[in-house]
Amino acid sequence: MATVAARRSFLQPSVLPGFGLTFGFTTFFLSAIVLLPLVALVLKAGSMNPHDFVRVALSARALASYRLSFGAALLAAGINLVFGFIVAWSLVRYDFPGRKLIDALIDLPFALPTAVSGIALTTVFAQNGWIGRYLALAGIKVAYTWIGVVIALVLIGMPFMVRTVQPALAEVQRELEDAAEILGAGRFHTFRRIILPTVLPAMLTGFAMAFARAVGEYGSVIFIAGNLPLKTEITPLLIVIRLDEFDVPGAAALGFVMLVFSFLGLLAINLLQAWGRRRMVARR
């Protein structure tokens, strides 16, 4: 009996047939598309001698690009955390004319070729553009600086944030707010103590997704960034430059570093989420 039960625990009886087939397909698919290429990347980077690897991966130009790529991605995800939440809130809570239209617009950055977004942003934020013109008067230069990079990444990451927070917000029962109000809580208190904790996990997920997307973004950034080495050059672009020079091991080394950082970043966010869940449970 016990052995049967033990074997059964992996293969849960299910109404859906073909567990073996689907599981086999999943493993094969993930291996072929995700795991194997990553292993190849690691192997390629590992084939370099350590000295060369360090020279390429820790060159001044590479270091500057890491800082820009990860720094701008983090900042953009942070901006999205706040403004994406506000957008999601207004879409869920208010019924205003044109709500459906705005709701549909949110998905546009998903569908638009990123190069198009980049060109559009550059047009608007360039020094003679619609907005850039006035920012220039105030002495702020957006296009061809790191600020431009951040703006492009905000645009790219926004739908991830909104689309993850939206369903979570919609699920917050109005009754909870009613209950808090009856118990004497003011609006701010209700928001901070009841609504925010309830949607925080979704916000962190949205943050992680927006961040991950921003780190890997290439198309839109290269148009608005100006791509000055050491200043506005992002790591993915550096990798492409290396490839153009037929320096495949060099590109692989940079790619390996990105892989490690991305992995660490996502791990950190996941840990944060788990910690947050536990913290919500414990005393304030």
Place this chain on the structure above:
Amino acid sequence: MSITLDQITKHYQGTPVVNDVSIDIGDGEFFVLLGPSGSGKSTLLRAIAGLTGVDHGRISLHGRDVTHLSARARGVGLVFQNYALFRHMTVADNIEFALRVRRVKAAERRRRRAELLRLVALPGMDDRLPAQLSGGQQQRVAVARALAHEPEVLLLDEPFGALDAKIREELRRTIRQVQRELGITTILVTHDQEEAFALADRIGVMNLGRLLEVGRPENLYARPATRFVATFLGAANLLLARQTAAGTLLGSTPVIAPAVSPPARDHEVVAVLRPEEIELAPAREALASNWLGAGSVEQLLYGGATERMRIRLAEAQAGRVVSAENPQQPAMLEVTRTEHERRLFPVQPGQTVHLGVRRLHVLATPLSSFTACAPTLEEAQELSRQPWLTELATRMKTRVGVRAGSNNPAAATGAPAADAAACLGVAVISATTQAHATIPNLLQQGAEAVLLLPPGALPPSRVLIHWAGEDARRATLAVSASLLRHVAAEAVYVGTQPDGHAPDGTRRPGGLRALLDARSEARSMHGLEMRTEFGSGDAATELTRRLESAPGQLLVLGICDPADLEGRFAALLAQTHSAVLVVQSTVRDA
């Protein structure tokens, strides 16, 4: 008074969901608002809590007018059907929420928490999360949380809805105990009559936004005033009976002794026969109570302590029973017997038995049943199938009969209709130019009222009430109140100030005084709140103008003298596209 509601009205998209509700609830009373879903009971509770505004009326808690106060400031406790616990907080934090908001010191919070957890019988659960508790335990936490800030009033919105039967009963006991121990005034909203009986000091029954009746459970059960309350509180067989000088008759058998003041003429009434008040015996002679008739057992359900069955009455009697589920079918009688009775006289499905009536309660409602009257049977049947009429009859749990025959005065005068036809209930006629002549004739033949139903009349959202002459007031109000219990519409009394002299040369003395009397009579005797609107000039013209102004109106018109119909109101009746219910001042009141 702890909670006073005064004429609370709340509209939602034009239709009243809470319609002129007034209640006084005493200190420490456990009041249950009972009604089907959509009756407005939850909306009313939310209005008391301050979560929903009201369009009209006042709410006071302990003498303090809170109508315009926010929910925060009202000092009430509310328990939701789905608990509405804060899922990311422990039981302790949930309960202390209201205390933290009020910046109560930690030690005091702990003391209060321990006390509340003891009260709801959940000691030691402080550090659990709501998700780790069962449904019943979660609701107990919700009760404790609602009581933490020592509210003056506890409101419970279907608190047992999501729980299974055993847990429900346990929690019910706990809530009753908590309520007694704290002496807190409590309102509970439910659709479950068993729950209402188990908990209530007093029950208020709501339907279609109106508060129909308020009373102690045993009184409401034994002597309901309306057929809705009769059938909603427990099971009831509704029968059409006749009140005559010889007593109350079911068919031809008298089942109740004559009243102290016998009615001046026979008329149809609705009688409530509880399933447990029916006696069964093998023969008529073996019955200890008044014989009702013979019938065959159709369905038998053994339920442990009681046995339930449905009995089909023999043909002659069947027409008198109206079933709650389907008023159009000759109905079956619902009978419940105790185990003891079952042992004395066991029955089998298909067996013929004799039925006796131990106790019959006659409702005060003047609208008993409908009879569609038309010259030919086809026309009568078509009239009886008008959607609004069938809907109204279904709501009133009554039937629509048909009667063919000439209704015109020339043919019918002198020859009073046969015995059965004498009890028409409400006669329904379609619009005709002869209406002014047909209606008095039908009234004379024994109709309680006549409903003039033009083809395509819409279900009313406004009921206009007017009586021509104070003698008709009482009957008009009774019929209006009875009708308004079954339609979601607002009641508007239309009065007219005759400018100079009315066409008939009389001037009604003390119009305003009479109006105030009428309003207080409507409220105290029928629980009916009316809005008042005044017009000027001739009443018939004014009423016609108002009926023309918007669709979906119905006029209840009280008259003293049938001649009025042929004179003043002939044009109104001939032209109207709205339904008109004509009531005559009843002879028995005169």
